Amino acid sequence: MNPDVEFAIITGLSGAGKSEAIKCFEDMGFFCIDNLPPSLIPKMAELCTLPGSKVRQVAVVCDVRGREFFDTLFEELKKLKLLRIKYQILFLEASDEVLVKRFKETRRRHPLSKEGAIVDGIHQERHIMEQLRGQANLIIDTSELAPFELKDKIRTVVLQKDKQKKGVMITIMSFGYKFGMPLDADLVMDVRFLPNPHYVESLRHFDGMDEKVCEFVLNRSESQTFLRKFLGLLAFLLPRYVAEGKTHLTIAVGCTGGTHRSVAIAEETAKFLRERDYNVVVRHRDNGRKK
Numbered sequence: 001m002n003p004d005v006e007f008a009i010i011t012g013l014s015g016a017g018k019s020e021a022i023k024c025f026e027d028m029g030f031f032c033i034d035n036l037p038p039s040l041i042p043k044m045a046e047l048c049t050l051p052g053s054k055v056r057q058v059a060v061v062c063d064v065r066g067r068e069f070f071d072t073l074f075e076e077l078k079k080l081k082l083l084r085i086k087y088q089i090l091f092l093e094a095s096d097e098v099l100v101k102r103f104k105e106t107r108r109r110h111p112l113s114k115e116g117a118i119v120d121g122i123h124q125e126r127h128i129m130e131q132l133r134g135q136a137n138l139i140i141d142t143s144e145l146a147p148f149e150l151k152d153k154i155r156t157v158v159l160q161k162d163k164q165k166k167g168v169m170i171t172i173m174s175f176g177y178k179f180g181m182p183l184d185a186d187l188v189m190d191v192r193f194l195p196n197p198h199y200v201e202s203l204r205h206f207d208g209m210d211e212k213v214c215e216f217v218l219n220r221s222e223s224q225t226f227l228r229k230f231l232g233l234l235a236f237l238l239p240r241y242v243a244e245g246k247t248h249l250t251i252a253v254g255c256t257g258g259t260h261r262s263v264a265i266a267e268e269t270a271k272f273l274r275e276r277d278y279n280v281v282v283r284h285r286d287n288g289r290k291k
Contacts, residue, residue: 004056009089074132143183174254174266192254208266213264
């Protein structure tokens with residue numbers, strides 16, 4: 001068997017963006033199959049490992065449309081391990097409100113909604129997918145992502161061709177608590193205990209990437225003490241995540257509005273990790289957002 005064959009299992013909630021995701025995989029050279037019954041995954045893998053096969057990267061979408069086949073997915077993934085084939089699970093999700101809106105805009109019926117009750121179908125699907133979500137290598141919440149942003153995140157995180165320098169890809173995300181916590185965060189740090197530049201007239205209209213705002217946030221004794229302890233904790237944790245085989249980590253840093261303190265701390269965290277040779281992507285989810 002050829003250990004160079006790589007599988008990507010794209011799954012998640014209906015309406016969360018799996019169709020856009022598989023297009024991205026296809027653009028990156030993967031052989032893609034939509035709605036493949038899980039029982040056929042090992043057979044596809046065997047075909048890829050035959051002498052002369054030019055298919056080395058495969059992406060498949062598996063979701064509740066497979067119905068009775070879906071329950072067999074975990075058993076089929078065990079077979080991939082026996083074949084020594086690498087695989088990763090990408091799980092896409094979104095908030096109930098966003099999913100309902102998407103179904104209404106497209107005038108589609110939720111696959112689990114027998115009588116058109118979209119919310120009931122979403123809740124049932126969340127329950128069915130709960131165990132698989134726990135097995136995912138990467139969870140992406142698409143609630144606030146445009147299609148091009150989802151594709152960019154997949155290219156950056158999942159399909160990154162440069163081998164991770166330390167075996168893990170890190171997303172640092174700043175956010176505002178008043179807009180809700182990010183659902184796909186692995187670690188969340190609340191920095192609302194720091195003085196808020198929003199209440200300083202000369203700083204209010206700038207963000208945490210502005211030099212004066214950074215000085216206001218970072219050059220305080222409590223900020224320096226916090227960063228020393230927080231970054232020290234990350235320095236301790238990350239090698240252990242790598243040792244356990246984690247390929248992606250999302251660290252969320254939150255303040256009230258997601259514009260000043262969280263942005264400055266997120267940028268400082270990214271700088272610290274890049275200096276230690278980690279691959280880092282920074283995303284400021286709510287910077288400048290109005291409510």
